[in-house]
Amino acid sequence: YFKESPLKPLQDIIALHKAELDILIIDEKGIPADILKGAKLKIDSFFDGIKHKFYSISNVPVDIAMDCFVQIKKTNLIAKIIDKESFLKRFFKGSRTDEITYKIIVPLLIMHP
Numbered sequence: 391y392f393k394e395s396p397l398k399p400l401q402d403i404i405a406l407h408k409a410e411l412d413i414l415i416i417d418e419k420g421i422p423a424d425i426l427k428g429a430k431l432k433i434d435s436f437f438d439g440i441k442h443k444f445y446s447i448s449n450v451p452v453d454i455a456m457d458c459f460v461q462i463k464k465t466n467l468i469a470k471i472i473d474k475e476s477f478l479k480r481f482f483k484g485s486r487t488d489e490i491t492y493k494i495i496v497p498l499l500i501m502h503p
Contacts, residue, residue, distance in 0.1 A: 394436050396501040400469045403499075404440050411442035412463055416455045420448075460496055469499040 404411055413433060415426070430444060447455040456468065 394432075396471050396503050397436060399501065400499065401437065401440070403467075404437075409466075411437060411440055412459075412465070413442055413444050414455070414459050415444065415446045416450070416452050417446060417448040418450070418452065456494060460494060465496055467497050467499060468494060469501060471501045471503060 400411075403409070415421075417426075433442075433444075445459065447459070450458075459465065460468065
C-alpha cells in the first residue's frame, strides 16, 4: 500500500515550509491490521525528522471523510496519492478524484504512484 517515490515532492514541500503533517488513513474496505501497521512503520521512517501524526477513519466514503477532517483540523493543503483508473472504469463509475475535488475547500496536491 505504501510507496515512497510519489511522496518525495510532499516531503520537500513540508521541509521547505517547516510544516506539520497529519496523515489520514481512510479505510473503506477493511485494511488488514498487519498491512496497516507495516505501512505506518514505513511512513514513520520516510518522514523521519518531520513532525507527523496518524489519524484513521473507517467505513466512511473518502469524500465525506476528507471534508470532515479538513474542517476539524483546519487543513491548508491536501495531498493524495491516486491510482490511475482505466478509461472504462471512469466512464461507467465516474472518477474518485472528481468526487473529492468538487467538495473540498483547500488546495489539493494529486500524486500518482
